[in-house]
Amino acid sequence: MVIALSVAAVLAVFLLYTSIAGGGNPSLAPSELGARTDEVQLAGVVVGPVLGDAHAGGLRFQLRDIRGDSRETVPVRYSGSVPDLFRAGRHVVVDGQLRHGTFVAVPGSMITKCPSKYAPKRSGDSA
Amino acid sequence: MPELGRAALVVTLGLSLYALVAGAAAAHLGRRRLARSAQNALVASFASTAVAAAVLLAALLRNDFSLEYVARTTSEALPTVYTISAFWGGQEGSLLLWLLVLTGFGAAAVSMNRAWARDLIVWAVPVFAAVATFFAFLLVAVASPFVTQPAPPDGAGMTPSLQNPYMLAHPPLLYLGYVGLTVPFAFAMGALISGRLDERWLIATRRWTLFAWAALGVGQLLGSHWAYVEVGWGGYYAWDPVENAALMPWLAATAFLHSVMIQEKRGMLKVWNMLLVILAFSLSLFGTFLTRSGVVNSIHSFTESSIGPWFLAFIGVVVAVSVGLVLWRLPALRSVTRLESPISREAAFLYNNLLLLALCLAILWGVVYPMLSEAVRGEAVVLGRSYYDFFLRVFGLPLLLLMGIGPLIAWRHASLRSLGTTFRWPTIVALGAGLALLLLGAGSSVPGLVAYTFSAFVATTIVMEFVRGTRARKALGASSWPSAFTSLIGRNRRRYGGYVVHAAIVLLAVGVAGSSAFDSVAEARLTQGRSMTIGDYTLTYRSLEERQVANATEIRATLDVRRGGRDLGTLQAGKNAYTIEQQVSNEVGIRSDRLTGEDLFVIAEQIDPDGSVYFRVFVKPLVNLIWVAGLVFLAGSLITLWPDRREQRRLIARAGEVGLPATPR
Numbered sequence: 001m002v003i004a005l006s007v008a009a010v011l012a013v014f015l016l017y018t019s020i021a022g023g024g025n026p027s028l029a030p031s032e033l034g035a036r037t038d039e040v041q042l043a044g045v046v047v048g049p050v051l052g053d054a055h056a057g058g059l060r061f062q063l064r065d066i067r068g069d070s071r072e073t074v075p076v077r078y079s080g081s082v083p084d085l086f087r088a089g090r091h092v093v094v095d096g097q098l099r100h101g102t103f104v105a106v107p108g109s110m111i112t113k114c115p116s117k118y119a120p121k122r123s124g125d126s127a
Numbered sequence: 128m129p130e131l132g133r134a135a136l137v138v139t140l141g142l143s144l145y146a147l148v149a150g151a152a153a154a155h156l157g158r159r160r161l162a163r164s165a166q167n168a169l170v171a172s173f174a175s176t177a178v179a180a181a182v183l184l185a186a187l188l189r190n191d192f193s194l195e196y197v198a199r200t201t202s203e204a205l206p207t208v209y210t211i212s213a214f215w216g217g218q219e220g221s222l223l224l225w226l227l228v229l230t231g232f233g234a235a236a237v238s239m240n241r242a243w244a245r246d247l248i249v250w251a252v253p254v255f256a257a258v259a260t261f262f263a264f265l266l267v268a269v270a271s272p273f274v275t276q277p278a279p280p281d282g283a284g285m286t287p288s289l290q291n292p293y294m295l296a297h298p299p300l301l302y303l304g305y306v307g308l309t310v311p312f313a314f315a316m317g318a319l320i321s322g323r324l325d326e327r328w329l330i331a332t333r334r335w336t337l338f339a340w341a342a343l344g345v346g347q348l349l350g351s352h353w354a355y356v357e358v359g360w361g362g363y364y365a366w367d368p369v370e371n372a373a374l375m376p377w378l379a380a381t382a383f384l385h386s387v388m389i390q391e392k393r394g395m396l397k398v399w400n401m402l403l404v405i406l407a408f409s410l411s412l413f414g415t416f417l418t419r420s421g422v423v424n425s426i427h428s429f430t431e432s433s434i435g436p437w438f439l440a441f442i443g444v445v446v447a448v449s450v451g452l453v454l455w456r457l458p459a460l461r462s463v464t465r466l467e468s469p470i471s472r473e474a475a476f477l478y479n480n481l482l483l484l485a486l487c488l489a490i491l492w493g494v495v496y497p498m499l500s501e502a503v504r505g506e507a508v509v510l511g512r513s514y515y516d517f518f519l520r521v522f523g524l525p526l527l528l529l530m531g532i533g534p535l536i537a538w539r540h541a542s543l544r545s546l547g548t549t550f551r552w553p554t555i556v557a558l559g560a561g562l563a564l565l566l567l568g569a570g571s572s573v574p575g576l577v578a579y580t581f582s583a584f585v586a587t588t589i590v591m592e593f594v595r596g597t598r599a600r601k602a603l604g605a606s607s608w609p610s611a612f613t614s615l616i617g618r619n620r621r622r623y624g625g626y627v628v629h630a631a632i633v634l635l636a637v638g639v640a641g642s643s644a645f646d647s648v649a650e651a652r653l654t655q656g657r658s659m660t661i662g663d664y665t666l667t668y669r670s671l672e673e674r675q676v677a678n679a680t681e682i683r684a685t686l687d688v689r690r691g692g693r694d695l696g697t698l699q700a701g702k703n704a705y706t707i708e709q710q711v712s713n714e715v716g717i718r719s720d721r722l723t724g725e726d727l728f729v730i731a732e733q734i735d736p737d738g739s740v741y742f743r744v745f746v747k748p749l750v751n752l753i754w755v756a757g758l759v760f761l762a763g764s765l766i767t768l769w770p771d772r773r774e775q776r777r778l779i780a781r782a783g784e785v786g787l788p789a790t791p792r
Contacts, residue, residue: 027509055732081730095511
């Protein structure tokens with residue numbers, strides 16, 4: 001009985017949370033972005049050249065898919081903290097939304113993945 | 128040499144397979160000599176795994192790049208200590224370390240309990256062997272560390288952020304924790320299969336569980352400290368899936384350590400304890416799966432690997448078989464007693480368990496949600512920080528409060544009046560502290576204020592318990608106060624060690640609340656000679672130096688720090704550019720205030736060619752309490768872990784009285 005009640009309480013808290021904070025952001029690859037303009041998480045490989053200043057006007061670069069053969073890229077503008085590992089060829093994840101054809105990232109939202117030194121190199125990784 | 132390593136692993140696979148089959152047959156048919164032989168095979172599998180590990184270690188130390196693993200994780204220039212840490216730097220080596228610890232723990236746990244719990248051991252051996260067989264199979268067939276290649280001139284080297292003393296201790300501790308949870312699991316399964324469902328499996332594994340749990344706890348705090356001082360983003364925990372991977376089994380093990388006491392004292396929660404052990408072990412496997420499979424977007428992910436599906440299948444089998452066993456033995460797992468009152472120690476422990484489990488499952492839900500939503504909606508939805516923070520508050524804060532209530536409330540049934548007497552002072556102190564903090568301006572964060580108030584409550588109860596116990600010891604004839612205090616702890620290590628751990632959790636709560644709810648941040652681009660302020664600190668950017676060291680170029684900005692009118696000296700922050708790895712890393716400047724536990728944390732985010740620097744500065748109040756909590760946690764764990772022959776004899780004697788066969792097979 002106690003356990004059943006507690007399970008009910010936990011479910012209630014879950015509902016409370018989802019009603020207050022909503023769901024999370026969908027995580028997409030650049031080729032999946034299409035024309036959608038809601039806030040999403042974009043994960044991709046950085047394609048150079050990397051231009052601009054992250055703390056003045058924003059950093060500009062392109063992202064392409066990590067997996068698959070799609071050549072499609074999405075231009076990204078990002079400002080705020082740039083992780084140590086950021087550079088062309090690295091996998092990064094940014095939150096943000098598409099505005100006038102450019103993916104404008106939430107300032108400071110970028111995370112990079114640990115370099116895959118431990119896994120066999122794949123040809124696609126050396127962009 | 129690689130042939131020797133490969134051969135040793137094949138021998139391990141054979142031995143563990145033999146221990147599995149022969150052990151199960153012996154247990155089923157009641158053949159004592161065959162069971163003994165299976166136990167010996169388990170011990171021998173430890174020896175052969177150790178040979179394989181020695182071969183890999185030797186290859187790493189000799190920079191034998193003809194081994195693919197060595198070439199991938201090390202380089203000529205890598206210092207020797209990090210060459211050793213490369214053992215667990217890659218997937219294959221990690222698996223080998225896992226197998227080594229597993230067979231070692233298995234052999235030790237079996238040998239230590241052979242004399243008095245033989246009927247449990249005969250079934251625990253095949254369970255250990257089954258897990259060992261899985262890992263040995265992976266190492267032989269799927270992810271061998273002994274794959275050879277034509278030796279390249281130099282290895283690929285190690286990621287700079289991993290070239291760090293923390294990486295010598297953090298991963299092995301987590302592995303000790305993960306693997307240590309196999310011991311209670313194996314004995315629990317042994318108890319289920321053999322039908323010997325008395326408390327002996329708990330007594331046999333209590334220290335192992337404690338050890339695994341302590342190693343997981345310390346390992347995680349080391350990881351947090353590493354993230355804080357080395358990764359340089361101003362935080363220590365990011366709710367990353369890989370971080371959660373270690374937190375979840377820790378939470379499940381914490382719940383188990385508490386509910387075990389209820390089973391020992393009152394014979395309740397037997398099914399619950401079984402389920403918690405299964406959960407903790409499955410989560411430790413799931414943690415390895417998360418770390419190594421790359422199915423989730425994590426800052427730690429080591430790209431996809433071939434072992435993912437195997438792991439998932441193994442976890443599925445483990446859960447299905449163990450839950451099936453519990454269902455099969457359900458009639459024998461009935462509680463001897465029932466919960467008598469919702470206000471009692473049993474009930475408080477039950478609430479604690481439910482909250483810990485709820486927190487654990489909420490985190491698990493957050494971790495798997497992207498995968499589930501991808502499967503269901505075709506779109507991976509990621510739950511962010513706010514999700515985890517929400518549940519940490521909703522479940523964590525009541526948990527904190529219960530930590531003060533649970534240990535003091537009476538067993539079976541507590542009257543409201545007795546509660547009033549017991550908790551009068553803690554409540555007064557907590558309310559007083561809360562009010563004082565409110566006046567000091569802590570009202571800016573309600574969860575922070577609540578955390579502080581609850582912490583004051585728990586801290587008071589802990590102090591009161593120590594004072595009361597010491598007084599009683601003195602009255603019983605201890606010669607002095609210090610000797611009364613030490614004999615108090617020495618005679619009841621489990622209880623008072625537990626209180627010390629609770630004190631560590633209080634420190635942790637205060638540190639986390641202080642540094643996350645009451646921190647401040649400022650950023651500015653400064654040219655030399657200019658200043659910025661944050662709180663009552665003033666930072667003046669003085670100079671920029673560039674140094675060439677062996678493997679990197681170091682750039683450092685020097686800042687003068689003043690607080691109020693007082694000169695606090697200088698602080699350096701900058702970047703290292705690693706030549707071979709072509710990577711840049713932030714090197715943060717941290718000034719800790721020993722008195723208040725506050726940190727001034729400076730990141731040189733961007734260094735421009737003209738010498739101007741974009742600084743990001745945090746003031747994090749009380750953050751150092753988190754690291755102090757780590758030391759206190761370690762001390763408390765050591766107190767409870769310290770061998771206590773008297774207690775062990777007493778427990779064994781009691782288990783003997785209870786009578787052996789609870790149910791016929």
